[in-house]
């Protein structure tokens with residue numbers, strides 16, 4: 001079985017997107033379960049589209065146990081379009097017959113939650129989002145998964161592989177990269193693609209960036225002034241006045 | 246003639262409330278068109294509510310009582326329960342026969358599941374998690390939350406394409422029925438015809454309900470909630486002690502603490518946890534993600550303790566305390582102890598002691 005995990009670098013420190021760490025962990029857990037049950041071998045590849053700086057998260061993914069890394073060198077266009085990203089990921093994912101593709105439920109920076117389902121649509125695969133539980137696929141390639149809904153509900157579905165799942169936090173506890181994996185990481189291959197190689201005619205975003213704004217305040221946001229103990233004092237008398245303490 | 250399509254959110258055979266928020270947004274978009282086009286009414290798109298169901302007639306009938314908007318009952322015999330596969334295929338078939346300028350769905354676990362794939366299949370622009378609609382000379386502009394709710398990004402769709410929007414629930418004021426001439430009603434039947442030929446690739450099995458009804462959180466006058474800013478699991482103790490200071494209180498938590506197994510799910514506040522409305526909500530080391538805030542919209546008074554005033558939680562707070570959360574709570578507990586001793590040294594000494602001793606027990610069991 002071949003698994004591909006889509007990982008994205010986010011934040012000023014260049015961290016792996018939180019939900020992608022959960023997705024990668026889930027892939028590695030599946031691999032371990034497969035080998036424990038002495039079923040067919042599993043490979044876990046990762047793919048990321050980003051600047052040359054993303055090597056750091058690829059190494060981290062190797063440290064967690066990923067086998068192969070694909071890096072699509074993406075030019076920053078000023079607007080991070082899920083459609084463009086999904087098209088790039090599909091161009092790479094389509095080269096290999098993956099059985100399972102995992103992505104995060106959303107990226108912490110763009111918060112779109114679109115890349116996984118769009119990738120599925122391009123590849124013609126079914127997709128389940130917000131997955132909070134998986135089970136090993138049956139011999140006829142059916143996987144039972146639970147999707148998280150609002151208010152404590154869960155949707156239990158059976159999905160036929162090949163498929164795309166987007167992973168919600170809470171499904172597992174991502175492991176820390178381990179030393180022996182980190183040491184062998186340098187021998188692992190990062191296969192790099194240039195955007196232009198994947199797309200002779202560029203894929204264009206279907207929306208455009210029109211600015212950034214500070215969100216509106218919904219409450220006054222009054223700031224307590226003074227020293228630490230002044231603030232404690234003020235809070236105390238406020239709550240005392242409300243007869244809560 | 247263009248149309249604005251609203252995809253009703255159906256769950257367990259009922260229309261969800263968020264559908265009326267979508268209808269309101271659709272009318273706002275329509276109003277913007279008619280303003281710009283002034284006299285030529287012909288170009289103003291019409292609003293249609295689409296109700297997908299295996300048996301849409303009763304739902305449509307119910308709906309008719311509440312609206313004068315046009316309704317399309319999308320009858321899909323195979324649609325016993327929602328699956329993205331059926332939605333994308335059948336809504337795609339219907340929408341391709343129409344000429345929409347906008348397609349609206351809710352940014353919920355359901356909308357997020359089918360909308361991106363549907364948009365892609367329709368070659369539409371796609372803007373998820375819309376929390377505001379504005380316009381400039383080039384047309385409508387949509388705002389959406391980015392960078393963990395720290396900023397809003399403004400996005401404009403390619404004007405030559407239809408645009409799929411998923412709207413944040415709880416942002417748009419729900420549409421209230423104004424009587425007028427009833428809209429058109431149409432039932433359209435489509436069979437789910439999956440691409441691969443034989444049988445569908447997603448089978449719905451059941452809906453599970455995890456109990457998240459936490460009466461303690463619902464009835465408490467003060468909810469003290471812990472977030473990732475606590476740093477370490479052992480620091481939860483101090484939050485429990487803090488909560489114990491109040492006459493009527495409970496401890497809440499942001500989701501990551503539950504995910505990490507620090508505290509039980511019944512403490513989780515937010516869109517995938519409990520929704521609460523205490524007199525006072527005290528957020529301790531919580532950043533204020535939209536998913537968390539959705540659970541405390543109706544709190545009477547919100548206090549946040551966060552070392553960073555720039556954290557989004559400040560926007561949702563009546564009172565902000567910019568301090569290290571642990572240091573602040575310690576200072577507060579010391580103060581409370583002093584006050585107790587001042588008021589009645591003999592009987593309160595025991596209280597203070599027992600509070601410290603019981604710390605360990607206060608931890609609720611993890612799942």
Ligand SMILES: Cc1cc2nc3c(=O)[nH]c(=O)nc-3n(C[C@H](O)[C@H](O)[C@H](O)COP(=O)(O)OP(=O)(O)OC[C@H]3O[C@@H](n4cnc5c(N)ncnc54)[C@H](O)[C@@H]3O)c2cc1C
Pocket residue numbers: 105106130393471472473474475476498499500501513514515516517518529530531532533534535536537540550551552553556568569570571
């Ligand atoms: C579909 C979906 C559903 C979700 N549902 C929920 C939900 O129901 N409830 C929920 O809570 N989340 C939910 N989330 C998760 C949500 O997106 C956020 O990840 C989460 O709310 C963040 O939790 P937090 O504020 O505790 O952590 P962070 O965002 O990491 O914030 C920590 C805060 O603590 C502050 N801080 C750090 N150190 C200190 C210190 N020493 N003293 C004081 N302050 C400090 C920081 O400045 C920061 O603001 C959901 C996510 C998704 C995708």
Ligand SMILES: Nc1ncnc2c1ncn2[C@@H]1O[C@H](COP(=O)(O)O)[C@@H](O)[C@H]1O
Pocket residue numbers: 006007008009017019020047048049050082085089102103104105106107108110111112113114115116
């Ligand atoms: N540039 C990227 N490279 C690899 N995977 C990505 C990228 N952008 C998004 N993804 C994947 O898609 C998920 C959802 O991202 P988004 O649609 O931006 O919210 C992420 O959690 C990743 O798994």
